[in-house]
Amino acid sequence: MTASNAIKIAPSILSADFAQLGVDVRAVDAAGADYIHIDVMDGHYVPNITIGPDVVKALRPHSDKVFDVHLMIAPVDPYIEAFANAGSDIITIHAEAGPHLHRSLQLIKSLGKKAGVSLNPSTPESVIEYVMDMVDLVLVMTVNPGFGGQKFIPSQLEKIKRIRKMIDATGRDIDLEVDGGVNPEIAPKVIEAGANVLVAGSATFKGGPSEYANNIKAIRGN
Ligand SMILES: O=C(CO)[C@@H](O)[C@H](O)COP(=O)(O)O
Numbered sequence: 001m002t003a004s005n006a007i008k009i010a011p012s013i014l015s016a017d018f019a020q021l022g023v024d025v026r027a028v029d030a031a032g033a034d035y036i037h038i039d040v041m042d043g044h045y046v047p048n049i050t051i052g053p054d055v056v057k058a059l060r061p062h063s064d065k066v067f068d069v070h071l072m073i074a075p076v077d078p079y080i081e082a083f084a085n086a087g088s089d090i091i092t093i094h095a096e097a098g099p100h101l102h103r104s105l106q107l108i109k110s111l112g113k114k115a116g117v118s119l120n121p122s123t124p125e126s127v128i129e130y131v132m133d134m135v136d137l138v139l140v141m142t143v144n145p146g147f148g149g150q151k152f153i154p155s156q157l158e159k160i161k162r163i164r165k166m167i168d169a170t171g172r173d174i175d176l177e178v179d180g181g182v183n184p185e186i187a188p189k190v191i192e193a194g195a196n197v198l199v200a201g202s203a204t205f206k207g208g209p210s211e212y213a214n215n216i217k218a219i220r221g222n
């Protein structure tokens with residue numbers, strides 16, 4: 001395995017202590033996180049409300065790690081620039097949320113950010129066929145979006161395998177990220193299927209700050 005396809009762990013701060021998010025971002029950074037996964041929910045596209053661009057901006061000075069911003073917003077286009085300006089490195093949108101996927105990806109790229117597309121468990125991989133030349137990351141949701149702490153949906157392993165083939169066929173360095181219910185037992189299965197970025201919320205933050213490094217190590221499998 002080369003450095004470019006080494007496994008990356010992206011703690012989802014949805015499971016952090018919201019009363020001291022900056023402290024928890026520093027803690028997972030120091031504990032070995034590769035990306036900081038930030039779940040943005042609008043109470044419309046998903047049945048939960050989390051954080052906005054001002055919070056991303058406030059967190060930015062707390063870590064130099066990649067800010068992997070997962071936007072669960074519809075329509076998402078009016079908010080992309082604010083999240084870019086807030087310090088996002090990767091901006092991931094849901095395939096159906098733009099509402100025009102190609103246009104949304106063009107916007108993200110025009111702002112100089114890496115662009116990701118997220119697929120819900122019921123969304124087929126065919127929706128990304130004609131935008132593969134624009135994406136830097138494909139996110140496979142292995143739970144329905146909206147909440148942390150849900151159970152991994154095994155049917156998504158086949159989708160991960162198919163997307164790995166689509167990515168390899170491009171010859172480009174595109175992250176294949178898996179999000180939802182990932183823990184040390186599930187991690188080897190999604191890696192085997194072809195994922196290289198593992199989001200983990202509850203499995204990273206369980207047990208409190210003294211456990212973050214052990215938890216990340218256990219998910220990474222070393
Ligand atoms: O985007 C989402 C949920 O919509 C995720 O990022 C979850 O927050 C991951 O949490 P765990 O399933 O790992 O607890």
Ligand SMILES: [Co+2]
Binds near residue numbers: 037070199
């Ligand atoms: Co997420």
